[in-house]
Every structure is written in C-alpha cells, then in structure tokens.
Amino acid sequence: MRMTKEARGPWRVWQGDYCVIGFNEVTRDVKVNNFPGRFEANTDESSDEIDAGLGAALDKFIYSQVTDQAVAEIMAIVTDYLIGAKRRGSIREVLPHYEHDCDGCIFLGRSSSTLMDLWFCEQPDGPFPTVIARWGSAPEENKSGLLIAMTGQDEELFEGLKLAVASGLFMGREHVLRRMGASEAVEGMLQAS
Numbered sequence: 720m721r722m723t724k725e726a727r728g729p730w731r732v733w734q735g736d737y738c739v740i741g742f743n744e745v746t747r748d749v750k751v752n753n754f755p756g757r758f759e760a761n762t763d764e765s766s767d768e769i770d771a772g773l774g775a776a777l778d779k780f781i782y783s784q785v786t787d788q789a790v791a792e793i794m795a796i797v798t799d800y801l802i803g804a805k806r807r808g809s810i811r812e813v814l815p816h817y818e819h820d821c822d823g824c825i826f827l828g829r830s831s832s833t834l835m836d837l838w839f840c841e842q843p844d845g846p847f848p849t850v851i852a853r854w855g856s857a858p859e860e861n862k863s864g865l866l867i868a869m870t871g872q873d874e875e876l877f878e879g880l881k882l883a884v885a886s887g888l889f890m891g892r893e894h895v896l897r898r899m900g901a902s903e904a905v906e907g908m909l910q911a912s
C-alpha cells in the first residue's frame with residue numbers, strides 16, 4: 720500500500736490509496752477521509768450503508784495516539800471495506816477517462832455535469848497546490864488554478880476544490896501559507912483580521 724506522510728500546518732497527514740488521515744497535533748483531532756468522488760453508490764441505500772459500515776469498522780480505534788502502525792491499520796480497514804463493497808456490487812469505482820501527464824497528481828473523481836477528470840496536485844516545485852480539470856488526453860486539454868477554483872467562478876475547478884477539501888487533501892489557508900513559507904507573524908495577522 721502506498722502511503723506518504725507530511726505536515727500541513729498543525730496537521731500531520733498520511734495519504735494512502737483510498738483515504739487520507741489527518742492528525743491535528745494541537746487539538747488532537749483525527750480526520751479519516753476517503754475520496755468521495757472516486758466511488759459511486761449503486762443506490763442511495765448502499766451509500767448510507769457504506770458510511771455506516773465504514774464508521775463501525777473504524778469505531779474500534781481510540782485516537783489519542785496516532786502512530787504509523789495505527790494509520791496503516793485504519794488504511795487497511797478502509798481499503799478492505801471499499802474493495803469488499805465493490806465486489807458485492809454496492810459501489811463502483813470512478814476512474815479517469817483521459818491520460819494525465821503528472822505522476823504526482825491524485826485523482827478526485829469526475830465533474831458532475833460535464834464529466835471532466837478532476838485532479839489535485841500538491842506541486843512540490845510550485846508555490847502552492849492546485850486543482851486540474853481535464854477534458855481530453857492532449858497535454859493542453861486541461862485547465863487548472865487554485866485561486867480561480869477558490870473564487871467559485873469555474874464550475875469544474877470549484878467542484879475539484881470541494882472534493883480536495885472533502886478528501887482531506889487540501890486544508891485551506893493554513894495549507895497555502897505553509898507552502899508559501901509564510902512566517903507565523905503573517906499567519907497571526909491573517910487570523911486576527
């Protein structure tokens with residue numbers, strides 16, 4: 720199982736193939752997010768079942784200590800559950816329709832009305848992460864931009880941004896500030912405003 724770990728603001732984030740786990744070092748909150756755009760329930764009923772089933776499977780964990788081993792166990796539970804549900808036919812996996820040219824991107828799902836492929840990219844070499852919407856396999860058949868996504872003026876990029884937030888990949892202002900290397904003073908100023 721692929722798993723990466725990094726710090727985003729006060730969050731320690733582990734990213735696996737089927738879920739993202741965040742642990743807030745300050746508040747001790749734990750978030751377990753799967754990728755809501757990557758699986759579709761075959762009926763509304765099975766959608767509720769999935770949430771309940773995953774919740775029950777994860778209930779046995781006590782999250783006061785989040786170790787790499789606990790994270791690996793949580794990820795295994797989520798993966799087993801989703802693969803099991805897929806096998807039972809209660810959900811189907813949504814896959815990208817077009818070729819994409821970045822290995823670092825994470826597939827978020829497809830836009831609901833226009834069926835573009837939506838991707839999230841941490842862009843380690845760029846100033847901050849971005850979301851991408853792709854309507855074809857040619858390199859130029861895509862649009863991207865975190866700031867335009869945040870304005871809500873581009874339907875697909877906004878949808879991608881919402882999925883990136885829901886899956887725990889994008890953590891808002893703290894995430895951007897950390898990536899930009901903003902000082903704590905700037906962060907404090909923004910929080911006060």
Ligand SMILES: [Zn+2]
Binds near residue numbers: 822824
């Ligand atoms: Zn990328």
